[in-house]
Amino acid sequence: xxxxxxxxxxxxxxxxxxxxxxxxxxxxxxxxxxxxxxxxxxxxxxxxxxxxxxxxxxxxxxxxxxxxxxxxxxxxxxxxxxxxxxxxxxxxxxxxxxxxxxxxxxxxxxxxxxxxxxxxxxxxxxxxxxxxxxxxxxxxxxxxxxxxxxxxxxxxxxxxxxxxxxxxxxxxxxxxxxxxxxxxxxxxxxxxxxxxxxxxxxxxxxxxxxxxxxxxxxxxxxxxxxxxxxxxxxxxxxxxxxxxxxxxxxxxxxxxxxxxxxxxxxxxxxxxxxxxxxxxxxxxxxxxxxxxxxxxxxxxxxxxxxxxxxxxxxxxxxxxxxxxxxxxxxxxxxxxxxxxxxxxxxxxxxxxxxxxxxxxxxxxxxxxxxxxxxx
Numbered sequence: 001x002x003x004x005x006x007x008x009x010x011x012x013x014x015x016x017x018x019x020x021x022x023x024x025x026x027x028x029x030x031x032x033x034x035x036x037x038x039x040x041x042x043x044x045x046x047x048x049x050x051x052x053x054x055x056x057x058x059x060x061x062x063x064x065x066x067x068x069x070x071x072x073x074x075x076x077x078x079x080x081x082x083x084x085x086x087x088x089x090x091x092x093x094x095x096x097x098x099x100x101x102x103x104x105x106x107x108x109x110x111x112x113x114x115x116x117x118x119x120x121x122x123x124x125x126x127x128x129x130x131x132x133x134x135x136x137x138x139x140x141x142x143x144x145x146x147x148x149x150x151x152x153x154x155x156x157x158x159x160x161x162x163x164x165x166x167x168x169x170x171x172x173x174x175x176x177x178x179x180x181x182x183x184x185x186x187x188x189x190x191x192x193x194x195x196x197x198x199x200x201x202x203x204x205x206x207x208x209x210x211x212x213x214x215x216x217x218x219x220x221x222x223x224x225x226x227x228x229x230x231x232x233x234x235x236x237x238x239x240x241x242x243x244x245x246x247x248x249x250x251x252x253x254x255x256x257x258x259x260x261x262x263x264x265x266x267x268x269x270x271x272x273x274x275x276x277x278x279x280x281x282x283x284x285x286x287x288x289x290x291x292x293x294x295x296x297x298x299x300x301x302x303x304x305x306x307x308x309x310x311x312x313x314x315x316x317x318x319x320x321x322x323x324x325x326x327x328x329x330x331x332x333x334x335x336x337x338x339x340x341x342x343x344x345x346x347x348x349x350x351x352x353x354x355x356x357x358x359x360x361x362x363x364x365x366x367x368x369x370x371x372x373x374x375x
Contacts, residue, residue, distance in 0.1 A: 026098055026245070028070060031063055032105055033249055039112065039266065043257055053116050060109050067102050074099055097244065104277055112255075112266045115199050122264070127205055128196040130212065130290070132283040133188065136275050139312045147308070147327045148181035148301040159280060163241035164271065169252065170235040179236065181301045185210055186229040190254065191272045194265050202262035203227050212290040222295065234258060238270055244278075282311055287353050291346050298335070301328055302342050310356075310373070318362070318370040340368055347373055 038056055042048065078095050115122065142156045150156065155165050166179060179187075189210050193201050207218045207226045236253040255267040275281040288307055293299040305328060309319060321340065330336055347359040350373070359373035 026247075028063075028067055028102060028105070029247060029249070031066070035059055035063055035109075036251060036255075036267075039255055040252055043252070043255060043266075046257055048116075048119065048257070053119075057113055057116060060113050064106055064109050067106055071099055071102050101245070101277060104273055108267050108273065111199075111268070115264060115266050119264070122200045126196075126198045127209055128192045128198060130286045133286050133289060134191060134195060134272065134275075135188070135282050135284045135307065135311055136271070137280045137282055137311055138275070144308070144312075144327065147305060148329070149178045150180075150184075151178035154178075159278075161243050161278065162274060163243065165239040166253065167237050167239065168235055169237045172235075174232075179232070180297070181304045182225065182297060183229045183233060184304065185300060186226065187233055187253070187269065190230075190233075190265060191269050194268060199266070200262065200264050203230070204262075206230070206262075211295055212286075230258065230263065234263070240270060240274065242274075284311070285355060288350065288355055291349050293342055293345060298328070298330075298339065299342055302339055303346055306343065306346060310375075316372055316374045318372050320370045321368045343371065347371070 035056075038059065042052060042056060074095050078092055078099075081092055081095075138158045140156050140158045142154070143150065143158075146154070150166055152167055153165060155163055157163050186206070189206055190201065192209070193199075193206070203223055203226050204218050207222050210226070211218075211222065233254050234252075234256055237250055238253045239248070239250045241248050251270045253271075254265060254269060256263045256265045258264075272281075284307070288310075289303065291299075291303055293303070305324070309317075321336075324343075325331070325336055325339070328339060330339055344361065347356070350356045351359060356373045356375050359371065361368065362370045362372075
């Protein structure tokens with residue numbers, strides 16, 4: 001499968017592509033996808049009997065070994081091509097990218113194996129430390145136009161190197177609204193647990209984490225929302241079109257087994273793996289999210305909108321209130337007034353905590369026109 005990032009400008013490049021096509025086509029992808037289907041079947045049937053787990057582990061360790069041997073051959077190819085002064089750099093660059101992708105896949109497989117081998121010992125009450133938050137730098141016209149939702153079955157182009165479509169893997173899933181800003185908040189929190197090697201997550205701890213609460217008292221309303229969101233995310237698949245490698249594959253958004261108290265996550269969330277692989281993320285101070293506003297759907301959407309503007313659009317640009325209302329899906333006059341108050345409260349909090357340098361509100365004859373902020 002030829003990748004678009006490899007040019008065919010001359011015969012020398014074509015001959016090298018032919019010579020190393022077994023590596024450029026990457027046979028690991030099909031083997032990995034087959035193993036993920038096996039994992040997905042285990043999750044779907046909730047079959048964690050010893051014989052089932054052992055069979056999966058045997059296949060997983062075999063793939064890790066095969067990948068290591070294959071990567072050694074790729075490394076030798078890179079050296080051989082690099083030693084040829086007439087060789088194009090595109091092939092070396094592409095093979096290096098494949099090695100990096102395999103490194104991430106091997107890391108994920110080792111984590112999956114660890115979770116399966118320690119299912120009886122990973123249940124704990126740990127919480128990620130509030131330091132920094134892994135925030136996706138996914139610039140997309142479709143994402144901002146549909147904010148605060150990502151709709152099922154709709155294609156989203158991201159940074160010109162990725163296209164993604166989310167879809168339910170359970171016919172009982174409500175597909176009307178897709179994934180909203182609260183769901184994305186939950187998804188990001190789940191990644192924070194996983195990134196801190198916390199694979200067993202209780203609904204109560206997840207609720208405490210997103211609300212920045214040390215209290216053991218969680219409202220039934222928040223707990224219900226968290227459970228509902230997790231169920232939706234667990235029942236969602238993501239179709240990824242990787243334009244850099246010309247690969248198309250479908251994965252579960254979250255590989256996890258759940259019960260009434262929580263769930264166990266087996267693998268890194270695919271879109272976060274992609275963001276790490278291509279450096280499409282930034283680490284933000286957790287105080288950007290710990291704002292002095294209640295956790296209503298509207299307030300969460302406003303906060304997420306402001307952070308998205310800060311990370312993906314850039315600071316200092318005027319954000320017109322009419323565009324803001326449209327993106328947040330606000331039409332009611334009273335709600336517009338309330339949303340402006342929330343914007344100002346969040347920006348003031350950010351400024352007081354040295355997260356931004358300053359902000360400004362532009363008004364003409366007492367009519368709110370736009371606002372901007374800078375770091």
